[in-house]
Amino acid sequence: MLDSFMQPGLILIVAGIAALIVPDSVRKVIMIAGPVFTMAAVIFSDEDKLAVMFGLIFSLISLIAAIYNLNVKDRFELAAEAVYAGSSISVVFADSWIGMLIFWEVMAIASWLIVVSSRTEAASKAGFRYLLVHLLGGNLLLAGIVIKLASGSTMIECLTGNADAAYWLILAGVAVNAAIPPLNAWIADAYPESTMGGTVYMGSFTTKVGVYCLIRIFAGSELLLYFGVFMAVWGACMALIENDLRRLFAYHIISQVGYMVASLAIGTPTGIDGASAHAFNHILYKGTLLMCAGAVISATGKRKISELGGLAKKMPVTAYCFLIASMAIAGFPLLNGFVSKSLIMNAAAESGFHWAEILLMIASVGTLMSVTLKVNYFVFFGKCEKDIEVTHVPLNRKVAMIMGACSCIITGILPNIIYSLTPNQIDGHPFTVDHVTQYVQLFAAAAVAFVMYLEHMKPKDKITLDTDWFYRKPLKICINTLSPACDSIRCFVGNKLGDFFTCANEYLHNPRLMLEKWFRVKPAKPRNCLEDDDVLQKPAGWLIAVNFGVLVLLLVFVFANI
Amino acid sequence: MQNKKRMYLLLLIVIAVALTAEILFAHPHHHMIWNVIPGADIIIGFLGAWILIFLAKKIISALFQREQDYYDDRGGEHHAG
Structure with missing residues (x-):
C-alpha cells in the first residue's frame, strides 16, 4: 500500500508546499527544479509505458507552465499549481484504488484553489460550482471503489465487460474529470475565470487524468465511442460560436478529449496508442494555445474575440506561436496533432467504425475553422480598425510559448518520438501520400467554405448555455422556492409543537387540572400554597x-x- | 473583395496540387469510398464545413445563446420571485 504513495508526483507536491514558505528567489528555483526532478523520477521509474508516457508529458508541461508563471508573485496560486500537477502525476502512478482516490481528491481541491486564486467574484462563484461538480465526481468514484474493495479487489484493474454498480459508479466519477457530456459544463464555466497560468495547468491535467483512467479502466467500452465522437463534433460546434477566448479553448478541450475517448473506446492496440499519443500532443498544443491566450488577455485586458483584432504586428511572438499551435490542433501535416490523429483514424478504419472516422474528420474541419481560421483571423492576422493598447509580454512567457510551439514542431516532424513512447509502439505511418493529401484537401475545402461565410464568422457578444444551466437556473429556482416552503413548514410545526408542550407542561405540573377539565371534577378552591x-x-x-x-x-x- | 479572390485562388491551387498528388502517388491502405475516389476528401471537407456552420450558427446559436447577463444574480432573484 505504501508503494502507492511513494511516487514521482510527491516531488512536485513537496515543492508546492515548500513554495508556500520560502522567499521569492528560492521559490522560483523550486518551481523549475520540481518538474525537472519529477521528470527524472518518471524516466527512471519501473512503471508501465502508459504511466511513464503520461508522467513524462505532465512533468514537461509543468516545467513549461512554471517558466510561464515565473513572474507570478502569488505564492498560494503557485503552491496550488504545483500540488495539482503533483497529485495528477500521483493518480497516474497509483496502483491501488485507494491511492488513486486520495490523489484524485487532492487534485480536485488544488484545482479549485487555482480557479479561485484570480480572486474575482466570478471566479469565486465558478470555483464553487467547479468544486461541487468535482466532489460529486469524487464521491461517485468513492462509492464505486468501496464496492470494489468490498469484493476484495484492491488494485486498479480494467473493468471493461462488467456492468455492475461499481463499473457504472467509477465510470461516472471518471467521466466528470474527462468532461464527458452531460458532465462537461464545469470546464467552460471554471477555466476562463482562472488565472492565466492557472488555465495552462488546468487545461493540461484534469481531463487528461480522466482520459488516462479511462484507458486503464475502460479501454474497449464501445459505449464510450458514441460519447467520444459526439464530444469531438459538438465541442467544435460550440467553439465555432464562442466569443470568450478561453471559453473557446475550453470547448476545444472537450472536442479533443472526444478524439481520445473515441480512440480508447475502440480498444485495439492502435486505438490505445492513438488515445495516449493524442493526449500527449494535445497537452503540448493546448498548453501553447492557452499560454498565448493568457498573454493576449494580460497584454490587452480584453478576453473577447469581438473586442480584439490585428494583434500580429503588436505581439508577433505570441501570434506565430499561436499560429503553429492552432495548426497543430487542427492536424496540419508536419505538426504533432497530425501524428496522433493518423493513429486514431487508422484505429477507426481498421475496426470498421467508418461512421466514426467520417465524423472525426468533420470534427477536424470544425477545429480548423474555429481555432486555426477564426481566432487567427479575428484576433491576430485580420484587418482591424480598432487601435488596441498592448502592454509588454514578459520574457519568461515568451520563452514558455516558444518552448511549447517548438515541441509541437519537433514531435510533428519526428513522430517516432511519440510512437516510441506509446504503450504498444504502433507506427501510424503519418507521412504517406494518401494521409497527407487527405488532410490538405479536407482543410483547403473547409477553408473555402470559411472564406465564403467570412462576414458572418465573427462571434456575437453572447454566452452559450451548456448543461450547467440545469444547476444554475432550474436548480437555483427550485432551491429558492423550496427553501422558504421548508422554512414555513418548519415554523408551523415548531409553533404547534411549542403550543403542545406549553399545554402539556401545565397539566404535568398540576395533574388535577386534567381531572378538572376532562372529568368535570369540581375545581379546587384557589389558595396560596x-x-x-x-x-x-x-x-x-x-x-x-x-x-x-x-x-x-x-x-x-x-x-x-x- | 480582392483579398477574398486571392484567398480562393490560393486555396484552389492547393486543392489542385493535392488532388494531382493523390491521383499520381497515393496507395490507400483502406478501401472505403472516400479512401479510393480521388478528391472525396474535398467534398467531405466542404460539406462538413457547411454542416458545422449551419449547426453552430443557425441551430445552436438560435437555441442556446443568451445575453451576457443571463446568469447574473438579479435575473436569478427575479425568477425566484
Whole structure:
C-alpha cells in the first residue's frame, strides 16, 4: 500500500508546499527544479509505458507552465499549481484504488484553489460550482471503489465487460474529470475565470487524468465511442460560436478529449496508442494555445474575440506561436496533432467504425475553422480598425510559448518520438501520400467554405448555455422556492409543537387540572400554597411523630431486655 | 473583395496540387469510398464545413445563446420571485 504513495508526483507536491514558505528567489528555483526532478523520477521509474508516457508529458508541461508563471508573485496560486500537477502525476502512478482516490481528491481541491486564486467574484462563484461538480465526481468514484474493495479487489484493474454498480459508479466519477457530456459544463464555466497560468495547468491535467483512467479502466467500452465522437463534433460546434477566448479553448478541450475517448473506446492496440499519443500532443498544443491566450488577455485586458483584432504586428511572438499551435490542433501535416490523429483514424478504419472516422474528420474541419481560421483571423492576422493598447509580454512567457510551439514542431516532424513512447509502439505511418493529401484537401475545402461565410464568422457578444444551466437556473429556482416552503413548514410545526408542550407542561405540573377539565371534577378552591400549612407541614409532622414513637418503643424494648 | 479572390485562388491551387498528388502517388491502405475516389476528401471537407456552420450558427446559436447577463444574480432573484 505504501508503494502507492511513494511516487514521482510527491516531488512536485513537496515543492508546492515548500513554495508556500520560502522567499521569492528560492521559490522560483523550486518551481523549475520540481518538474525537472519529477521528470527524472518518471524516466527512471519501473512503471508501465502508459504511466511513464503520461508522467513524462505532465512533468514537461509543468516545467513549461512554471517558466510561464515565473513572474507570478502569488505564492498560494503557485503552491496550488504545483500540488495539482503533483497529485495528477500521483493518480497516474497509483496502483491501488485507494491511492488513486486520495490523489484524485487532492487534485480536485488544488484545482479549485487555482480557479479561485484570480480572486474575482466570478471566479469565486465558478470555483464553487467547479468544486461541487468535482466532489460529486469524487464521491461517485468513492462509492464505486468501496464496492470494489468490498469484493476484495484492491488494485486498479480494467473493468471493461462488467456492468455492475461499481463499473457504472467509477465510470461516472471518471467521466466528470474527462468532461464527458452531460458532465462537461464545469470546464467552460471554471477555466476562463482562472488565472492565466492557472488555465495552462488546468487545461493540461484534469481531463487528461480522466482520459488516462479511462484507458486503464475502460479501454474497449464501445459505449464510450458514441460519447467520444459526439464530444469531438459538438465541442467544435460550440467553439465555432464562442466569443470568450478561453471559453473557446475550453470547448476545444472537450472536442479533443472526444478524439481520445473515441480512440480508447475502440480498444485495439492502435486505438490505445492513438488515445495516449493524442493526449500527449494535445497537452503540448493546448498548453501553447492557452499560454498565448493568457498573454493576449494580460497584454490587452480584453478576453473577447469581438473586442480584439490585428494583434500580429503588436505581439508577433505570441501570434506565430499561436499560429503553429492552432495548426497543430487542427492536424496540419508536419505538426504533432497530425501524428496522433493518423493513429486514431487508422484505429477507426481498421475496426470498421467508418461512421466514426467520417465524423472525426468533420470534427477536424470544425477545429480548423474555429481555432486555426477564426481566432487567427479575428484576433491576430485580420484587418482591424480598432487601435488596441498592448502592454509588454514578459520574457519568461515568451520563452514558455516558444518552448511549447517548438515541441509541437519537433514531435510533428519526428513522430517516432511519440510512437516510441506509446504503450504498444504502433507506427501510424503519418507521412504517406494518401494521409497527407487527405488532410490538405479536407482543410483547403473547409477553408473555402470559411472564406465564403467570412462576414458572418465573427462571434456575437453572447454566452452559450451548456448543461450547467440545469444547476444554475432550474436548480437555483427550485432551491429558492423550496427553501422558504421548508422554512414555513418548519415554523408551523415548531409553533404547534411549542403550543403542545406549553399545554402539556401545565397539566404535568398540576395533574388535577386534567381531572378538572376532562372529568368535570369540581375545581379546587384557589389558595396560596405557601401560607397553607396543610399541604406539606401536616403530613411531615405526622410522619415525624410516628417515627419518634417507633424509636421510643425500640429503646424500651432494647433496655427492657438488657 | 480582392483579398477574398486571392484567398480562393490560393486555396484552389492547393486543392489542385493535392488532388494531382493523390491521383499520381497515393496507395490507400483502406478501401472505403472516400479512401479510393480521388478528391472525396474535398467534398467531405466542404460539406462538413457547411454542416458545422449551419449547426453552430443557425441551430445552436438560435437555441442556446443568451445575453451576457443571463446568469447574473438579479435575473436569478427575479425568477425566484
